[in-house]
Amino acid sequence: MVEDAVRRRALLDGGIAAVAIGGAGLLSGSLTAAFGRDELTPAAAPGAAAPAPQAAGPAPTVPAAQVPVGGSATVKDPASGDAVYIVQPTAGRYTALSSVCTHSGCAVNPPKDGQLYCPCHGSRFDAATGAVINGPAVKPLPTYAVSRNGEQLELGPQQQA
């Protein structure tokens, strides 16, 4: 009687272990199958061509009349989607500055009194050049080319520092 109980218990334990091992095998087999399929997709295959970069749209423009001396107009960098300030620091001279603070990435305020102020930690940048006036930022704001086409100002590519 006791032996039967022990034998039944041993069979029961063995059965549970067998089910557990079998389930783990099935699970690993299905995971292998799922991951194996992904490895065969053309984009992930070794030597496959990288996806083509997205075509840039037309260059952002703004009427020059909307950029007063000392003021700015906001356009969007088509590559990053970040706001860019087109500014006219002195009469007839235009430049464009990224709105992304080089300290920790906050949005700097539009130019005022010749400076752009970052409200996060207080950095100030020169509105004519993007240079740091005071930190904690240590790198200047990235600049962009600006060209005038009639009454329109067109944002050009970001300039290399």
Ligand code: FES
């Ligand atoms: S993110 Fe601009 S000063 Fe810190």
